[in-house]
Structure formats: structure tokens, C-alpha cells
Amino acid sequence: MRITTFRSLCLGSLIALAGACSSSKTSAPTSTPKSTVVSGDTSCPVSVPGTSVTVEDANNGAAFAFVTTGDVAELRKRVGEMAKMHNDHHASMGALPDGKNEHAGHDMGGHAGHDMGSGGGHAGHDMGSGGGHAGHDMKGHAGHAGGMIGVHSKATASDIEGGAKLLFVSGGGDVAKLQGELRMHAQHMSTGTCTMGKS
Numbered sequence: 001m002r003i004t005t006f007r008s009l010c011l012g013s014l015i016a017l018a019g020a021c022s023s024s025k026t027s028a029p030t031s032t033p034k035s036t037v038v039s040g041d042t043s044c045p046v047s048v049p050g051t052s053v054t055v056e057d058a059n060n061g062a063a064f065a066f067v068t069t070g071d072v073a074e075l076r077k078r079v080g081e082m083a084k085m086h087n088d089h090h091a092s093m094g095a096l097p098d099g100k101n102e103h104a105g106h107d108m109g110g111h112a113g114h115d116m117g118s119g120g121g122h123a124g125h126d127m128g129s130g131g132g133h134a135g136h137d138m139k140g141h142a143g144h145a146g147g148m149i150g151v152h153s154k155a156t157a158s159d160i161e162g163g164a165k166l167l168f169v170s171g172g173g174d175v176a177k178l179q180g181e182l183r184m185h186a187q188h189m190s191t192g193t194c195t196m197g198k199s
Contacts, residue, residue, distance in 0.1 A: 043085075044194035045078040051163070055179070055186045060099030060169045061153060062179040064186060067163035076157075079164035083155040086148070086168075096154035099169030148185060148194065151178040 041047045050070035056063045068075045090096055149155075153170040170178045188196065 041194060043078060043081055044189075045075055045082065045164070046189045046192055046194065048075045048078065051075055053186045053189050055182045056165075057179050058167065058169070059175075060172070061167060061175060062182045063165050063167040064182060064189075065160060065163065065165050067160070069162075072162060076159055076164045079166050080157045083157040083166055086153075086155040090149075090152055090154065093152050097152060097169055097171045097174075098154065099171075148196070149178070149181060151181055153178055 045051060045064075045066045046053055048068055048070050051066055051068040054065045056065055064079075066075055066079055087096060149168060151168075151170050151174045153168040153174070156167045156169075158165050158167070168178055168182065
């Protein structure tokens with residue numbers, strides 16, 4: 001228990017420090033363990049053997065760049081499915097942002113029942129400054145794909161050499177939070193899984 005708490009504190013501190021000190025538009029490659037067998041999670045891009053993920057910042061969001069020495073077609077399929085699940089999930093929060101104006105798709109008076117404040121969220125979404133993944137089931141499939149990214153955003157998949165890119169765009173006020181969230185998830189995915197918690 002103490003080791004887990006200590007590791008969590010260290011990891012959180014390292015992520016915060018890396019975000020504060022970063023001046024690069026692309027984070028260093030994060031490799032996943034190389035294996036010859038696809039893991040049990042058939043929807044997770046990093047469970048394709050030989051896959052690594054990096055984060056690239058954009059003016060209106062950020063992107064996961066997945067590359068593999070393994071099955072490129074399978075990786076691209078999974079990234080496309082992840083984009084679709086993300087958009088389906090986030091469409092329930094309101095119009096998907098296009099990255100052009102700060103509050104695209106947000107009803108700032110109440111956000112269709114979502115808490116825009118700094119505490120816990122409604123229906124698993126905290127749109128304010130605290131809570132991070134409040135309400136998300138981080139132990140199973142709901143912890144990745146559609147429910148992985150908490151910042152209201154739109155995802156678009158595209159092919160790149162040796163893999164696929166998954167671009168997330170958000171409103172202007174949420175861009176920095178989205179970029180930080182993607183960095184945290186990329187670091188986690190470097191373990192070879194999209195599942196956010198292990199029992």
C-alpha cells in the first residue's frame with residue numbers, strides 16, 4: 001500500500017515536472033514491451049506486438065502517434081475504432097469541438113447536466129480543474145477508448161508511416177489540459193495496456 005502510494009506520488013510529480021519543463025512539440029518515444037502474441041485486449045492499439053506511442057502537441061489539441069514493427073493494418077484498425085468510441089462517448093456531452101473556438105459544444109450555463117466546476121463530475125465527467133477521471137471505471141474497457149480521455153474533445157484517426165495518429169481537438173481553454181492528459185495516458189500505455197487499473 002505504501003509502495004503504491006509512493007509510486008503514484010512519484011509518477012504524478014514526474015508528469016507535472018515533465019509538463020512544466022517541456023518546450024518540445026513531441027514527447028520522447030515511449031516503447032511498449034515487445035511480444036510475439038497479441039494480448040487479451042483486442043481493442044487496445046499498444047497491445048499489438050511491437051507498438052510504441054508518443055504524444056505530439058497541436059495548436060488546438062494533441063495526438064497519440066502509434067507506430068509498430070508488427071501488424072500495421074491491425075494497429076490502424078484499432079486506432080480507428082478508438083476514435084469512433086471516443087467520439088460516440090463525447091457526443092453525449094454535446095457538440096464535438098472543432099478546435100476553432102474556446103467553448104465549442106459547451107453550454108456554459110449548465111453543460112447539459114455536467115459539472116463545469118472544480119470538483120467531481122456528473123455521469124463520470126469532470127470538466128473543471130479537479131477530479132481528473134472522477135467516475136470513470138479505470139479497471140476495464142470503460143477506462144480506455146471512449147472513456148479514456150476526460151477533456152471534451154473530438155478524435156480523428158489518420159494513417160502515418162508504420163502506424164496511425166489519433167488527433168484530439170478541444171476548445172481553446174482545454175488545450176493544455178488535453179495535452180497533459182494525453183501525456184499521462186501515453187506513459188501508462190507504454191506498459192503495453194490501455195487498462196488504467198489492475199486488480
